[in-house]
Amino acid sequence: MSRLSKKTPVLQRKNRSGKNGAVAPSRSHCAPVELRIEKMVQGGDGMARLPDGRVCFVQGALPGELCRVELTFQKKDFTRGRVVSVVEPSPDRVAPRCPLYGKCGGCSLQHLDSQKQAEYMARVERENFRRLAHAELPDDFVIHVGSAWGYRNRARVVPQFGRSGECSGFAFREQESNALIPFENCPVLTPALNAFLQGPARKIFAPGLSGQGRFSRSRDLSLNVFDNGKGEVSYYYRGMPGKEFEKNAVSVVEIAGRKIESDASVFFQSNLGLLPELVKSVRSAVDEGLSNGNACNDWLIDLFSGVGFFAALLQDKFKRVTTVERDEGCLKHADVNLSVSGSGNTAVENVSAPAEEWLADHVVNIPATLIVDPPRTGLPGEALDAIVRSSVKRLIYVSCDPVTLARDYAKLAMAGFKLERAEGFAFYPQTPHLEMLFILTR
Numbered sequence: 001m002s003r004l005s006k007k008t009p010v011l012q013r014k015n016r017s018g019k020n021g022a023v024a025p026s027r028s029h030c031a032p033v034e035l036r037i038e039k040m041v042q043g044g045d046g047m048a049r050l051p052d053g054r055v056c057f058v059q060g061a062l063p064g065e066l067c068r069v070e071l072t073f074q075k076k077d078f079t080r081g082r083v084v085s086v087v088e089p090s091p092d093r094v095a096p097r098c099p100l101y102g103k104c105g106g107c108s109l110q111h112l113d114s115q116k117q118a119e120y121m122a123r124v125e126r127e128n129f130r131r132l133a134h135a136e137l138p139d140d141f142v143i144h145v146g147s148a149w150g151y152r153n154r155a156r157v158v159p160q161f162g163r164s165g166e167c168s169g170f171a172f173r174e175q176e177s178n179a180l181i182p183f184e185n186c187p188v189l190t191p192a193l194n195a196f197l198q199g200p201a202r203k204i205f206a207p208g209l210s211g212q213g214r215f216s217r218s219r220d221l222s223l224n225v226f227d228n229g230k231g232e233v234s235y236y237y238r239g240m241p242g243k244e245f246e247k248n249a250v251s252v253v254e255i256a257g258r259k260i261e262s263d264a265s266v267f268f269q270s271n272l273g274l275l276p277e278l279v280k281s282v283r284s285a286v287d288e289g290l291s292n293g294n295a296c297n298d299w300l301i302d303l304f305s306g307v308g309f310f311a312a313l314l315q316d317k318f319k320r321v322t323t324v325e326r327d328e329g330c331l332k333h334a335d336v337n338l339s340v341s342g343s344g345n346t347a348v349e350n351v352s353a354p355a356e357e358w359l360a361d362h363v364v365n366i367p368a369t370l371i372v373d374p375p376r377t378g379l380p381g382e383a384l385d386a387i388v389r390s391s392v393k394r395l396i397y398v399s400c401d402p403v404t405l406a407r408d409y410a411k412l413a414m415a416g417f418k419l420e421r422a423e424g425f426a427f428y429p430q431t432p433h434l435e436m437l438f439i440l441t442r
């Protein structure tokens with residue numbers, strides 16, 4: 001991978017002015033300032049201090065670097081900036097591989113050597129945990145790493161149409177601004193997804209079909225694509241007719257020797273290459289609890305269960321299994337996954353409900369094994385309260401947001417839970433996102 005010269009292209013981040021009443025200086029009025037980057041913070045920005053003492057979060061900057069920074073957002077207590085040029089680059093800086101770096105907003109860590117990303121993230125998470133949870137991650141905290149590119153097996157894209165109505169390609173929707181960023185080949189998507197989007201996917205939105213009024217050309221139209229790990233791509237768009245759904249949206253993934261059914265409209269993990277590592281760690285956490293008496297095999301509760309992914313892989317160890325998932329589209333798959341994968345000796349109950357409501361309504365009065373895998377927002381307060389009130393002594397918390405995980409941990413720790421093990425999983429290389437696993441006991 002090539003190292004970067006001082007002329008390396010830098011991020012062209014959109015101005016974040018207007019939020020929180022902050023004033024964004026116009027570029028012509030604000031000369032760039034030279035800043036030494038102290039460290040990387042949550043979200044991947046570099047942190048520096050302005051001469052007046054205010055903190056500046058600099059996108060695209062690495063620890064140790066001296067950068068010329070244009071301020072894009074200013075408040076009384078902190079500022080944001082973007083790198084105009086790198087005066088003294090870090091030895092870990094590399095040239096971003098994707099031509100859309102800085103425009104798409106998706107892979108904002110491409111300027112950091114892939115081999116070093118886990119090391120930097122581990123440092124960020126240790127500090128994040130100290131700051132938010134006032135506790136230390138265990139000394140043996142590790143981040144499991146897989147492929148740095150071509151790993152992402154799931155995406156949502158927006159079709160683009162040419163003058164004569166033909167689908168001419170696809171775009172990503174930028175999270176912050178909702179702007180559409182057209183792309184040809186995305187280097188983090190699996191080769192099968194790129195090939196699908198460059199060919200067959202364009203026919204889904206063929207003019208003949210759209211002429212019949214099947215598709216609204218609104219900017220809301222989007223396509224979910226999913227590669228099941230064998231290069232077989234399923235897809236979903238809103239309004240897909242039932243027959244087409246059964247044929248083209250439903251898929252089967254093989255993980256750890258089990259077949260798991262899902263479809264492209266619902267949640268599924270998006271790094272199938274590294275997923276077996278997470279499954280292995282969750283399994284061993286469950287086994288440990290069953291063998292040391294911290295949990296009993298009477299009941300496994302899988303909350304935020306999607307298509308029943310974890311429960312299906314673990315059900316043979318338990319007499320009773322309950323999965324709880326809010327998205328009704330997951331339920332039919334959970335029914336399939338937990339009937340075909342089990343030996344038949346387990347009582348299975350798949351529930352479609354908000355996890356916090358189910359927990360509040362059901363008294364968990366035995367030391368059941370509890371797995372939670374909430375969305376980025378973390379555990380709702382009612383769910384945390386119900387866990388604290390329950391007899392659960394072993395909580396397996398899978399998280400896709402270390403910030404909400406740290407917040408939830410702080411509350412659980414006050415109620416007597418201890419952090420027995422913490423592991424990270426680099427599910428999203430080139431981005432600052434990280435999957436985490438906490439084993440909590442009391």
Ligand SMILES: C[S@@+](CC[C@H](N)C(=O)[O-])C[C@H]1O[C@@H](n2cnc3c(N)ncnc32)[C@H](O)[C@@H]1O
Nearest residue numbers: 267304305306309325326327354355373374375
């Ligand atoms: C990160 S995914 C985990 C899914 C599953 N554990 C897996 O590995 O495939 C989070 C899931 O929680 C569901 N969800 C979000 N909020 C929920 C709530 N309040 N109650 C129940 N499920 C919820 C989402 O629909 C999604 O399927």
